[in-house]
Amino acid sequence: MMSKQPLWTADEITAATGGKATGDFEISGVAFDSREVEDGFLFVAMPGTVHDGHDFVAGAFEKGAAAALVSQPVEGPHVLVDDVPAALEAMARAARARxxxxxxxxxxxxxxxxxxxxxxxxxxxxxxxxxxxxxxxxxxxxxxxxxxxxxxxxxxxxxxxxxxxxxxxxxxxxxxxxxxxxxxxxxxxxxxxxxxxxxxxxxxxxxxxxxxxxxxxxxxxxxxxxxxxxxxxxxxxxxxxxxxxxxxxxxxxxxxxxxxxxxxxxxxxxxxxxxxxxxxxxxxxxxxxxxxxxxxxxxxxxxxxxxxxxxxxxxMGGLEGRGARHRVEIEGGEILLIDESYNANPVSMEATLKSLGAEKAARKVVVLGTMKELGDTGPAAHAALAAPVEAAGVSLAILVGEEMAPLADALSLTPIEVVHVNDAAGATTNLLSMMRPGDAVLVKASNSMGLGKLVAKVAGDAA
Ligand SMILES: Nc1ncnc2c1ncn2[C@@H]1O[C@H](COP(=O)(O)OP(=O)(O)OP(=O)(O)O)[C@@H](O)[C@H]1O
Ligand SMILES: [Mg+2]
The missing domain is CATH 3.40.1190.10 (Mur-like, catalytic domain)
Known part of the structure; x- marks a missing residue:
């Protein structure tokens, strides 16, 4: 959103955090990922388990940061505090309060x-x-x-x-x-x-x-x-x-x-x-x-x-990885590629398979990858996808990741063609060779399966 006043002044940051500023400055944005820093931003040097944000302060200034929020003195304008995460929370509370x-x-x-x-x-x-x-x-x-x-x-x-x-x-x-x-x-x-x-x-x-x-x-x-x-x-x-x-x-x-x-x-x-x-x-x-x-x-x-x-x-347009729809030209026609690559769990799998079922398409294809963080319930939850996959009228299922084995087994009892691969690269190769004009292709998995790359490749290559 557009803003006329500065997002923060140095005085406001010190008032909120109890820190000490090196001088007077105005801030137009806040980031703790240095890749997100733009002109006028405050770079927040968060401690990390692997990388310490203080290692990225110089890089942030190169990208145009106006100041840094730090717990060790650095070159350049900054606010020095005892505890950076606590200071960020204090800024959050102050922003809410104002x-x-x-x-x-x-x-x-x-x-x-x-x-x-x-x-x-x-x-x-x-x-x-x-x-x-x-x-x-x-x-x-x-x-x-x-x-x-x-x-x-x-x-x-x-x-x-x-x-x-x-x-x-x-x-x-x-x-x-x-x-x-x-x-x-x-x-x-x-x-x-x-x-x-x-x-x-x-x-x-x-x-x-x-x-x-x-x-x-x-x-x-x-x-x-x-x-x-x-x-x-x-x-x-x-x-x-x-x-x-x-x-x-x-x-x-x-x-x-x-x-x-x-x-x-x-x-x-x-x-x-x-x-x-x-x-x-x-x-x-x-x-x-x-x-x-x-x-x-x-x-x-x-x-x-x-x-x-x-x-x-x-x-409203579709959100990337959460239902964005791509019409992709391929030889002889086009396919509909539904990008749900960002997230998958039993509830969202069932919901999106149901909407795939309602698509008008010559053939329905799914590229389904592992649903993470299910613990002991994982094998049964993956096997249980067989019913909604069948109900959606799917003809071809490309399954990605070891955890999909129970679903591959369950689907082997149906007429659905099943290809089970280890990773996104394998799925991409198979989809590129097996897709046909008129297909509606649903791509869905937990984000860490990397099926976003499959979507980029299939949508991008064809474009
Ligand atoms: N109300 C809903 N009920 C069931 N599934 C939904 C619903 N809304 C969205 N989905 C499905 O869940 C997927 C994830 O949606 P979204 O990213 O909005 O969830 P989130 O709760 O923000 O996930 P995260 O925990 O990763 O932040 C969507 O791609 C869609 O398939
Ligand atoms: Mg979310």
């Missing part, structure tokens, strides 16, 4: 759909207050990402949308107290990170911590269709003034009618808090219908124009 009283902060967590929902909320709010919406970017949703995102928040922001993620219980409690949302959203509960948390109830409890940071009079938004619903509602009681559920037929926001839209997305009539609305969503799949309901519920709760906000859903 927002005007009419600003609205929205926190988003959940097992899947956080980034999708966060982006859609920000796009919707942009319709209501153009140029005055701040949002967290990338996967800046953890104990360093949240403070960074808040420290980047301009004082003029009218809306701020912050994603919060976790690997362990207790994490979101800290993040939400820093963020102090007026509206706290849980998108979905599923077995992502079950390895660390042990049970779905523990996951629900960990996500439910987001309500602990709600401002007085705040709103809690939870999914209707999860067996953890009551647990989430209970977690919100005592912190939220209003608790709304989204989805199903009984939710405070619910779909009355949904049909595939000509554009490839959905045409939805929904009962929203306070009104019924018909709108189109550019992104296909029931999971996007759910995300859209969440977005419009948020807008309704902050008194925004819901119909106007819905226009953002109609025009």
């Amino acid at each position: 927002l005007s009283d009419d600003a609205v902060v929205i926190g988003v967590t959940g097992s899947v759909g956080k980034t999708s929902t966060k982006e859609a909320i920000a796009a919707a709010l942009e319709r209501l207050a153009p140029g005055r919406v701040h949002r967290s970017v990338k996967s800046y949703n953890n104990h360093t990402g949240v403070p960074l995102s808040l420290a980047r928040m301009p004082r003029e922001a009218l809306f701020a949308v912050q994603e919060m993620g976790m690997n362990h219980s207790g994490e979101i409690a800290g993040l939400t107290r820093m963020t102090r949302p007026h509206v706290a959203v849980i998108t979905a509960i599923g077995p992502a990170h079950i390895e660390n948390l042990g049970s779905i109830e523990a996951i629900a409890d960990a996500k439910g911590e987001i309500f602990e940071g709600l401002e007085p009079g705040g709103v809690a938004i939870v999914p209707e269709e999860t067996d953890q619903r009551e647990r989430l509602v209970k977690a919100a009681r005592g912190f939220a003034e209003r608790i709304l559920t989204v989805g199903g037929t009984e939710g405070d926001a619910a779909v009355k009618h949904s049909a595939p839209a000509r554009s490839g997305g959905s045409l939805v009539t929904a009962r929203l808090p306070g009104r019924t609305l018909t709108f189109t969503i550019s992104q296909p799949g029931d999971h996007w219908v759910q995300n859209a309901l969440t977005v419009l519920t948020v807008v309704s709760q902050i008194g925004g124009d819901v119909a106007r906000a819905a226009l953002a859903l109609t025009e």
